[in-house]
Each structure stands twice: as C-alpha cells, then as structure tokens.
Amino acid sequence: xxxxxxxxxxxxxxxxxxxxxxxxxxxxxxxxxxxxxxxxxxxxxxxxxxxxxxxxxxxxxxxxxxxxxxxxxxxxxxxxxxxxxxxxxxxxxxxxxxxxxxxxxxxxxxxxxxxxxxxxxxxxxxxxxxxxxxxxxxxxxxxxxxxxxxxxxxxxxxxxxxxxxxxxxxxxxxxxxxxxxxxxxxxxxxxxxxxxxxxxxxxxxxxxxxxxxxxxxxxxxxxxxxxxxxxxxxxxxxxxxxxxxxxxxxxxxxxxxxxxxxxxxxxxxxxxxxxxxxxxxxxxxxxxxxxxxxxxxxxxxxxxxxxxxxxxxxxxxxxxxxxxxxxxxxxxxxxxxxxxxxxxxxxxxxxxxxxxxxxxxxxxxxxxxxxxxxxxxxxxxxxxxxxxxxxxxxxxxxxxx
Numbered sequence: 118x119x120x121x122x123x124x125x126x127x128x129x130x131x132x133x134x135x136x137x138x139x140x141x142x143x144x145x146x147x148x149x150x151x152x153x154x155x156x157x158x159x160x161x162x163x164x165x166x167x168x169x170x171x172x173x174x175x176x177x178x179x180x181x182x183x184x185x186x187x188x189x190x191x192x193x194x195x196x197x198x199x200x201x202x203x204x205x206x207x208x209x210x211x212x213x214x215x216x217x218x219x220x221x222x223x224x225x226x227x228x229x230x231x232x233x234x235x236x237x238x239x240x241x242x243x244x245x246x247x248x249x250x251x252x253x254x255x256x257x258x259x260x261x262x263x264x265x266x267x268x269x270x271x272x273x274x275x276x277x278x279x280x281x282x283x284x285x286x287x288x289x290x291x292x293x294x295x296x297x298x299x300x301x302x303x304x305x306x307x308x309x310x311x312x313x314x315x316x317x318x319x320x321x322x323x324x325x326x327x328x329x330x331x332x333x334x335x336x337x338x339x340x341x342x343x344x345x346x347x348x349x350x351x352x353x354x355x356x357x358x359x360x361x362x363x364x365x366x367x368x369x370x371x372x373x374x375x376x377x378x379x380x381x382x383x384x385x386x387x388x389x390x391x392x393x394x395x396x397x398x399x400x401x402x403x404x405x406x407x408x409x410x411x412x413x414x415x416x417x418x419x420x421x422x423x424x425x426x427x428x429x430x431x432x433x434x435x436x437x438x439x440x441x442x443x444x445x446x447x448x449x450x451x452x453x454x455x456x457x458x459x460x461x462x463x464x465x466x467x468x469x470x471x472x473x474x475x476x477x478x479x480x481x482x483x484x485x486x487x488x489x490x491x492x493x494x495x496x497x498x499x500x501x502x503x504x505x506x507x508x509x510x511x512x513x514x515x516x517x518x
Contacts (some may be wrong), residue, residue, distance in 0.1 A: 130296025131450035132458035139462030197231035251331035295458035301337030308341025325407030349379035
C-alpha cells in the first residue's frame, strides 16, 4: 500500500493523538502516505472528504503531539447505515479518488459497527480506543456464550448467558484499551479528593464514574480507596446496600461509594435512565445514576438516623453525589496510555496489507502475546465488560477497615 487513511470516531479519549502518532511514525518507516480524515465518519459523507496529510515527505507534521489529549483530526458520532448501499459505494469511490487503499478507524464498539460495511469495500482495521475498556474479550470462549434473540418485528439482538469459564488475566484477548488507564487515574484521584470532604463534614459521598454498561472504570477507581464499589454487571439490591452503608458510617463517620453510570436494579432498570432519549449512536442517554442512588438512600435511611448522631438535620444534608464527568476523557494521557496507544497505532498500519480478505479485523493487545488481530463482529464487541464472576466479587468491596 502506498497511501492509507485514518479517522477517529465516537467519544474522545486521552490517547487518540498517541495512536495517530504511532501510526504515522510506522507509516514513515514503511514509506506509506497517511491522510487524516477530519471529523471521523462525517468526512466520508462529504463529497470533498476533508482531510490533512499527516506525513508529507514521510515526516510527521509538528501539530501532532502524542502527549496532548483529544484528537487532532476531530471526531463525530455519525452513524454508518449498512442498508444504504449507494451511499456506501459513493464513500468507496471518494476514497479511491484520493488513492486511499486502506483505512484505520480508531474507535469503540459503535465505530466497529460502523466500519463493518466499509470493510466489504476496502481493507479496514479497527484500532480500539475507549475509556470504558469494553471492547474485546475477557477470554477466548466468551463469544460462545452469546445467544441470538429474535423479535416479532424481524430484528434480533444478542443476550449474554451465564459464563462457565474460569477467569484468568493470561487468557484475556484484550487486556486494556488506550484511554482506560488515564480515566482510572483521574477517577481514583477524584475519589481521594472527595474523601477529605466527606471526612471533614461527616458525609456520605456518592461518586459516579463513566463506563456506560461496563464496570471497569468503577473497578479501577478502587485505587482511590472508596468503601463501596457498584458495577453495572451486577444488579443492585438497594435495600441490602443500606446495612453496609450504615455500618461503615457508624465506624468511621463517613462513607464513599463509587457508582458506575450504568448501574441497574434487581429488575434490570438503569438507575440513571430517567428518560429514553438516546445519543446519535443509539445509546440511552444516562441522566445520573449517582443522584438517583442518593435519592433512594435518603428515602431508605431517613432523616432520623442522622439527627440522632447530630450530623445534620436531614439525609439530604448528610449525603451528596458528584460526577467525575468528562475530566475522565480529556487532558494529558499518562505514560502507560501513550506508550501502548502508539504501539497499537503502529501495529494497525502493519496489519492493513494483510487483512484485505478479513472482515473488520480488530487490533488487540494481550498480557502475554502482545499485539495480535481478531476478526470481530458486533456481537463480540457488545460483551466486553467485567466478567460475571469478577462482578459478583466486587459488587460490595470494603477497602478501608
């Protein structure tokens, strides 16, 4: 290949520029031109295909800084409809006019679904990026646990059945996705900082972290030493949660709870999904699991409990919730993310000539095998969360004595 394209799609992560930089450096070594497509998939639907030459004369442009967060070439959440064949043929024609022979898409599960139809028209590689760490497999046999469920309207979805596999880090197909480590660092730091406020004012603090339906960020936030960690993979029995909260409050006069934004109750309802509004990618817009949990705990614990301790006139005064928010996704990536994102970008460039006949290959990194590639499907991408065995163990994790 003489010229390839690269785009970033979906939500931003701290390591995107590092991935692009790694791809450009490797392309320079292989004497391959690389064009950055502006604003992700959105550029493909523009007849002019906005782009920037990232390595003129096989030298990376100075604006490309791997230590800077966000993405130099921009991103979008545009949806690629596999049923619009004519539109997709136009996209392939536009890329051919630019002499682009292969495409690297840096993204998450939504990007994987979007590039499926593109992979039928030109060599395409997915370079995983997501702070949620929900792309890839916990173990090689995990796809076998997916069951297709057919609906009356002809559609079908996939349901993840109970896992029977033994969990081991050496078996993980995708060990960690670029951006996740930085998000954990920010979240854990946030937990440590909120702790001092809770200690000073004898409060119960609920900290909501990102991750959607994956509990990896919440789990990683345990580095900040919260008292309780709640993950979406394990349904929450709120009434049973009251007892350990009160027990910890009696012991240490403060409690810190980390709550994943996609936490569900015993009936499978998302605490934060107060409305059915969705983002452009079709994901339910989660309005605030932390605040919803606070309201439920205020009702179950009641004002009298805090009044007896003389620590407030009401439960509302003694409990607060905070979101770590978009600070998890932005800013300077830590060294771990910069290093592995750059390696992943370089490997994606190497893979492109080899995958002309492989639909939607995904570049992965494993703890033992290093960087490999896997032919992935939407069903596979949808199950990369905290394993059910691990989730059951960390539903209520008491860190502090």
